[in-house]
Amino acid sequence: TPDFKLAPSILSADFARLGEEVDDVLAAGADIVHFDVMDNHYVPNLTIGPMVCEALRKHGVTAPIDAHLMVKPVDRLIGDFIDAGASYITFHPEASEHIDRSLQLIRDGGCKSGLVFNPATPLFFLDHVMDKVDMILLMSVNPGFGGQSFLPGTLDKLREARRRIDASGLDIRLEVDGGVKVDNILEIARAGADTFVAGSAIFKARNDTDSHRYDSVIQAF
Ligand code: DX5
């Protein structure tokens, strides 16, 4: 069986108590912190940047941080996220002038690299850089907001990405982001994903009357 990982997206967390929110999902068993960076240019929303990533490290977060860059241009922020302690840095091929260079910048900085595919972005962007990616992230919603519905066409695309990874023989994680819920994660896993981002499904399930606020939802996943 694949080594499945759950990556809560802090986009849906309470930003006023971010350190505690991250501590709580990790204590409940989450594996990776998914960190959504939006620039109000490449996507129509504005979120958090490298200073907040660095603040989570200073707060004591040691789990992998998966920086999902929805910004254009992307290269300068790659350097900033390397310095801020990101573990994975992923970007959208449409947002980079030189995809190969951006991937190389990430690996040269000691981070794991990834390409992100919007619902309508074809997988052929992988053709000549498969050996330079550690993660392939398929968006199952159009990027910009949490709480949208999973686009079912993503399942066929996951199967295609899984075929490409298996044929390559390379160690590449296959991540899915958008509309992942307890009741669809099984079919998403069967389509080939091994890394699951979930924002609203986790952070909107907080039970404030319970000191183990996220244990039951993380266990349900
Ligand atoms: C959307 C972000 C996602 C978002 C997912 O652009 O990349 O990571 O937080 O949120 P849910 O899980 O609520 O669809």
Ligand code: ZN
């Ligand atoms: Zn994301």
